[in-house]
Amino acid sequence: MTSPSASRTLASPTARSRPPLPRSYLYWLAGAQASVLGDAVLSFALGWAAAGHGGRTAALVLTAVTVPRTLLLLPGGAVADRFGARRVLITGDAVLLAATLALAATLDRPAAAPWLLVLIAAVTGTVDAFHLPATGSMPRRLVSGDRLPRALAVRQAAGQAAALLGAPLGAVLVSASGLRGAALADAATFAVVLAVLVRIRPADAAAGTVSGAGPRGGTAGTVRRALADPVLRPALLLTAAAAGGLLPVVSLLGPLLARQQGWGAAAAGAVAGGQSLGVVAVALLVARRGPLRRIGVGAALGLVAAAPGIALLAAAPAAPVAVGGAVVAGTGSGMFACHLGPLVLNGAPETHLSRIQALLTLVQSLALVLANGLLGLLADGAGAATATAVCAAAVLAAGASGLGSASLRGARHG
DSSP: OOOTTSOOOOOOOOSTTOOOOOHHHHHHHHHHHHHHHHHHHHHHHHHHHHHTTOHHHHHHHHHHHHHHHHHHHHHHHHHHHHHOHHHHHHHHHHHHHHHHHHHHHHOOSSSOOHHHHHHHHHHHHHHHHHHHHHHHHHHHHHSOGGGHHHHHHHHHHHHHHHHHHHHHHHHHHHHHHHHHHHHHHHHHHHHHHHHHHHHOOOOOTTTTOSTTOSHHHHHHHHHHHHHHOTTHHHHHHHHHHHHHHTHHIIIIIHHHHHHHHTOOHHHHHHHHHHHHHHHHHHHHHHHHHOOOSSHHHHHHHHHHHHHHHHHHHHHOSSHHHHHHHHHHHHHHHHHHHHHHHHHHHHHSOGGGHHHHHHHHHHHHHHHHHHHHHHHHHHHHHHOHHHHHHHHHHHHHHHHHHHHTOHHHHHOOOO
C-alpha cells in the first residue's frame, strides 16, 4: 500500500527507453472516449429538446443532471473502491444502455414529453456520480506510475477532441433523426464500452479490503485523508482555483465578451476552439515527451502561464487577438491538467483511488458553480472584460501560491 504522505519520487525509464502504454489501457481509453462522444451528442440533443419546451424545462433538465451527480459523488467513489471500479463501470454502462434504448423506444412523437427528458437526465446524473470516480481511477489501475502522466495526457487530448466533436455531431443527428437518433448513437457507445470492460482486468486488489470503506465511512475518511496530506491538500486547492478561474473564461465569459464587443457568435466559437487547441497541443507534447520532473511545479507553472492569455482575452481589441489569448490560456490549462492529474492520482493510496477522484471532481464542481454565479454578477455590473481580468489575476495568484508551496515544489516524477 502506498501511504498518501510517502515520498512522491517515482522510478521511470529514460526518454530513450520509455515503454509504450499498455494495450489494455489503450483499449479502455478508446471505448471510454467513444462513450464521452456519445454522451456529448445526447447532452446536446437533450438540451435542444428541452429548450423546445421553454426555459423552465431546460433549466429543470440541467438541474436533474447536476443535483444527484453532486450529492452522490463521494458515496459513488466509496462504492467503486469497495466493490471495484470495473464492476461499477459495467453496472453503470449497462444501466445507461438500457435507459438510452428505452428512451429511443419511447419517442413515438416529434417532441419528447418534459417528464421523459427530466427522467433520463436524472438517471444520467445518478449514474455519473458512480461512474466518474471509477473512470478517473482507471488509468492508475491499468498503467504503472512511471507511465501515468503520459497516459493521462493522451486521455486529456482525446477528451478534448471528443468534446469538440460532440455538439456538432449532435446537431447533425438531431437534424437528421431527432432525439431518437442521438439516443441510439449514445447506446451504441455504451455497448462498445461494455465489450471492452468485459475483456480487461484492472488492478482492484484493494477493493473491499479496508475496514470502514463503505460509502459513509469512505466519504468522511476521504476528506480527512486529503486534508491531512501535505501534497493532496494544496493540489486540491489549486484544483478549486483552476476550476473557478479557468473554466468560466471560455464557457461563460467568452460568449459574454463576444456579445458585448459585437464580435458575433462565430468569434465566441473560435475562442472556445482556440482554448481547446492549446490544451490538445500541450497534452500531445506531454504524451510524447513526458511531464516536467518537478511535477508539482509544472502544475503551478501551468496556472502562471495561463494568466497572460486570460488577460489578453480581457483586453483584446478584436476577435483575432481574443482567439490568440484563448490559445495561450489553453496552453497553460493543458500544462496544469497534465501535471496535476498524475500528481493527485499517484498521491492517492490504492484503497482510495476512486474516492480521491470523487473529491477532486466535487471540488471542481462546487468551485465552478460558485465562480459562475459571482462572475456572472460581476460581468453584468462591471462588464465581461473586467470579470475576465479578475480571472487572470486570480489564476496568477493561485499559480504563485502553488510555487510557494514547499510540498508541491518537492513533488517529483522520475
